Amino acid sequence: MQSQHRTTADVTTADVVVVGAGVIGAAIAWRCAQRRIAVVTVDPDPTRGAWHTAAGMLAPVTELQYTETPLLHLNLDSLRRWPAFAAELAAELGADERAVGLRRTGTVLVAWDAADLAALRDLHAFGQRFDIASILIGGRDLRGLEPALAAGLPGGLHAPDDHQVDPRLLRDALARAGRRRGVRHVTAEVTRVRTTGDRVEGVDLADGTTLAAPVVVLAAGAWSGTLAGPPPGAVPAVRPVKGQTLRLRLPGTPVLNHVVRGRVKGNPIYLVPRADGRIVVGASTEEAGFDRSARAGAVYELLRDAQSLLPELGEAELAEISTGLRPGSPDNAPLVGASGALGGLVVATGHYRNGVLLTPVTADGVAALLADGALPDVLHPFAPDRFERIPA
Amino acid sequence: MQSQHRTTADVTTADVVVVGAGVIGAAIAWRCAQRRIAVVTVDPDPTRGAWHTAAGMLAPVTELQYTETPLLHLNLDSLRRWPAFAAELAAELGADERAVGLRRTGTVLVAWDAADLAALRDLHAFGQRFDIASILIGGRDLRGLEPALAAGLPGGLHAPDDHQVDPRLLRDALARAGRRRGVRHVTAEVTRVRTTGDRVEGVDLADGTTLAAPVVVLAAGAWSGTLAGPPPGAVPAVRPVKGQTLRLRLPGTPVLNHVVRGRVKGNPIYLVPRADGRIVVGASTEEAGFDRSARAGAVYELLRDAQSLLPELGEAELAEISTGLRPGSPDNAPLVGASGALGGLVVATGHYRNGVLLTPVTADGVAALLADGALPDVLHPFAPDRFERIPA
Numbered sequence: 001m002q003s004q005h006r007t008t009a010d011v012t013t014a015d016v017v018v019v020g021a022g023v024i025g026a027a028i029a030w031r032c033a034q035r036r037i038a039v040v041t042v043d044p045d046p047t048r049g050a051w052h053t054a055a056g057m058l059a060p061v062t063e064l065q066y067t068e069t070p071l072l073h074l075n076l077d078s079l080r081r082w083p084a085f086a087a088e089l090a091a092e093l094g095a096d097e098r099a100v101g102l103r104r105t106g107t108v109l110v111a112w113d114a115a116d117l118a119a120l121r122d123l124h125a126f127g128q129r130f131d132i133a134s135i136l137i138g139g140r141d142l143r144g145l146e147p148a149l150a151a152g153l154p155g156g157l158h159a160p161d162d163h164q165v166d167p168r169l170l171r172d173a174l175a176r177a178g179r180r181r182g183v184r185h186v187t188a189e190v191t192r193v194r195t196t197g198d199r200v201e202g203v204d205l206a207d208g209t210t211l212a213a214p215v216v217v218l219a220a221g222a223w224s225g226t227l228a229g230p231p232p233g234a235v236p237a238v239r240p241v242k243g244q245t246l247r248l249r250l251p252g253t254p255v256l257n258h259v260v261r262g263r264v265k266g267n268p269i270y271l272v273p274r275a276d277g278r279i280v281v282g283a284s285t286e287e288a289g290f291d292r293s294a295r296a297g298a299v300y301e302l303l304r305d306a307q308s309l310l311p312e313l314g315e316a317e318l319a320e321i322s323t324g325l326r327p328g329s330p331d332n333a334p335l336v337g338a339s340g341a342l343g344g345l346v347v348a349t350g351h352y353r354n355g356v357l358l359t360p361v362t363a364d365g366v367a368a369l370l371a372d373g374a375l376p377d378v379l380h381p382f383a384p385d386r387f388e389r390i391p392a
Numbered sequence: 393m394q395s396q397h398r399t400t401a402d403v404t405t406a407d408v409v410v411v412g413a414g415v416i417g418a419a420i421a422w423r424c425a426q427r428r429i430a431v432v433t434v435d436p437d438p439t440r441g442a443w444h445t446a447a448g449m450l451a452p453v454t455e456l457q458y459t460e461t462p463l464l465h466l467n468l469d470s471l472r473r474w475p476a477f478a479a480e481l482a483a484e485l486g487a488d489e490r491a492v493g494l495r496r497t498g499t500v501l502v503a504w505d506a507a508d509l510a511a512l513r514d515l516h517a518f519g520q521r522f523d524i525a526s527i528l529i530g531g532r533d534l535r536g537l538e539p540a541l542a543a544g545l546p547g548g549l550h551a552p553d554d555h556q557v558d559p560r561l562l563r564d565a566l567a568r569a570g571r572r573r574g575v576r577h578v579t580a581e582v583t584r585v586r587t588t589g590d591r592v593e594g595v596d597l598a599d600g601t602t603l604a605a606p607v608v609v610l611a612a613g614a615w616s617g618t619l620a621g622p623p624p625g626a627v628p629a630v631r632p633v634k635g636q637t638l639r640l641r642l643p644g645t646p647v648l649n650h651v652v653r654g655r656v657k658g659n660p661i662y663l664v665p666r667a668d669g670r671i672v673v674g675a676s677t678e679e680a681g682f683d684r685s686a687r688a689g690a691v692y693e694l695l696r697d698a699q700s701l702l703p704e705l706g707e708a709e710l711a712e713i714s715t716g717l718r719p720g721s722p723d724n725a726p727l728v729g730a731s732g733a734l735g736g737l738v739v740a741t742g743h744y745r746n747g748v749l750l751t752p753v754t755a756d757g758v759a760a761l762l763a764d765g766a767l768p769d770v771l772h773p774f775a776p777d778r779f780e781r782i783p784a
Contacts, residue, residue, distance in 0.1 A: 296709070297708075300699065317686060
């Protein structure tokens with residue numbers, strides 16, 4: 001077993017260097033180590049990643065438009081992987097699935113008005129095509145499921161299998177399981193990917209040292225597009241998409257039983273009750289570059305809409321304001337697979353709003369690529385160089 | 393000159409122990425040290441004091457009801473002391489008044505509607521009785537003074553001499569000036585006031601040591617009523633009154649020239665532009681015991697009303713949420729003077745919303761009491777045992 005933090009002096013070579021130790025990077029490292037690949041993760045501060053802000057809802061349909069896209073199939077594939085993924089991770093740590101963050105609360109989608117209720121009927125029909133369980137409910141049943149919600153809501157859609165994962169518990173569990181399997185971690189900024197000819201040969205760190213490896217996995221989230229070294233076509237086209245969430249805490253017994261999602265006068269809002277009693281409220285979507293400061297207007301709107309759904313939140317403690325940068329690709333779908341432009345460079349980023357949901361399929365896929373040489377079919381549409389191949 | 397933090401081992405006796413090193417305690421210590429009194433201040437964490445949250449407006453009339461009370465005269469007396477107090481403090485530090493926190497911005501009281509404007513006319517007339525300069529202005533002049541305010545406001549009242557003090561700069565300056573004069577500070581919790589017969593003899597600290605002194609000044613703000621040791625009648629009757637403020641930061645050049653106060657649909661709100669570009673927004677008033685957590689509903693209301701007056705605040709960074717506990721007495725007026733029930737105990741607390749405004753008169757008064765044996769007349773109505781003398 002390795003210690004968590006080590007200096008770079010004793011880590012100079014590996015089979016694979018994973019740049020970024022958020023949920024995606026830590027999961028890839030764990031899965032690779034299970035296959036006896038020698039992995040080093042490098043990250044100056046994993047908590048700056050989007051996972052640290054995220055609510056971690058496992059809700060692949062409600063995040064999508066009504067089109068049967070490859071992304072929907074990827075989301076559903078990863079959703080199906082989640083129970084076994086959590087069970088295996090928990091088993092390696094001698095824990096249960098709750099300890100690694102999975103919480104089986106189900107989700108209630110709340111209709112704000114009659115038009116919303118009609119939209120939820122369409123969503124219900126759409127979900128049935130993919131065997132996603134959901135039940136349309138009226139106002140009385142809604143109050144039965146969630147008595148603390150505002151009076152007068154006309155009904156909603158109960159999705160009993162749309163669960164949640166606490167990304168902070170998940171990342172911690174992935175890092176611990178990785179360490180047990182021999183994953184080494186270096187706390188440092190990567191300044192460039194080293195190349196020789198048309199292949200990677202490792203990464204340079206801010207302290208002047210080098211990690212040598214024939215394979216570099218780029219899992220640096222919103223920062224993945226900023227790394228120096230690779231030729232232009234090999235750098236993933238990701239941009240930061242700012243998101244803010246709040247963590248509120250009400251005294252006494254928990255008031256929410258499910259993840260609650262809804263729209264208040266058209267503004268999407270969610271309330272995710274954690275096992276520790278906090279409620280995660282989210283999320284803004286802002287294009288603001290790498291600025292991670294809390295914007296007053298976004299906090300205001302989250303508090304306003306959250307109180308509209310759950311009035312007693314006005315009395316809650318505002319325990320945390322968190323701001324993260326989602327990695328957005330040109331089509332907001334992930335970028336997973338070998339770079340076409342630089343040998344040994346593998347990309348795993350661009351997960352946008354679905355990083356936690358897509359963690360199992362991404363980690364399984366990249367480990368399969370590195371151990372067996374082939375990516376699962378479901379990931380083929382998400383090749384990182386797909387935008388290069390489309391005529392401008 | 394003494395070092396700021398010392399262990400209790402080398403501080404065992406003094407002429408005066410001041411319990412609490414907020415703006416009131418630090419100012420009393422400085423004023424006493426100027427008169428060659430050996431002073432020790434004791435505080436486990438001065439930043440928990442209400443001053444750290446406060447906006448520091450010097451606005452004695454607008455905080456009051458329309459009655460000519462002793463408190464109004466005290467407020468006006470302290471307001472008149474402020475320029476010389478700031479000048480003297482600055483001179484001792486080789487700085488100017490801005491460095492000790494005084495910022496001469498004046499205040500604009502904004503009317504939200506016609507009824508508000510009528511109320512400001514009354515306030516204008518009331519202020520004239522006390523030679524407080526103020527000018528009634530219409531909507532056009534209001535936009536001229538503060539172009540960034542929301543469109544359509546009908547007018548307001550310009551109080552050119554109602555300035556502001558940054559309490560964080562002030563407390564820092566008072567502590568530094570005190571140190572230069574020989575004030576010693578101990579970072580510790582006071583567990584009880586030691587008494588012998590009917591006199592104080594010092595204080596016991598949480599680490600088991602004792603500070604011996606014939607005089608103890610109780611300037612512990614909202615915590616002043618919790619100290620063990622004195623007989624019941626000698627403990628000041630103060631309760632904590634929670635207040636929340638926000639600190640917002642807009643990029644670029646400052647958008648506000650004055651302190652801006654107003655009511656939005658009846659809810660009072662103020663915006664205080666600091667020299668460093670931040671805008672302090674306040675303040676809630678809540679009776680919640682010693683709970684200092686941020687309440688979501690209060691943050692929401694401050695953001696809502698602040699944006700109503702200054703719409704571009706929605707784009708501001710929410711840089712800080714601060715919660716403080718104002719020391720409120722039974723009549724919300726301060727408690728300053730010798731305890732009638734315990735010899736050597738002097739009280740300086742209960743300043744409620746006016747601690748910064750009342751710092752000069754309180755510090756001058758307590759120093760006069762300790763050096764000359766008499767409190768200024770203006771403080772006589774604020775004897776700490778005044779409630780004991782009123783028949784129930």
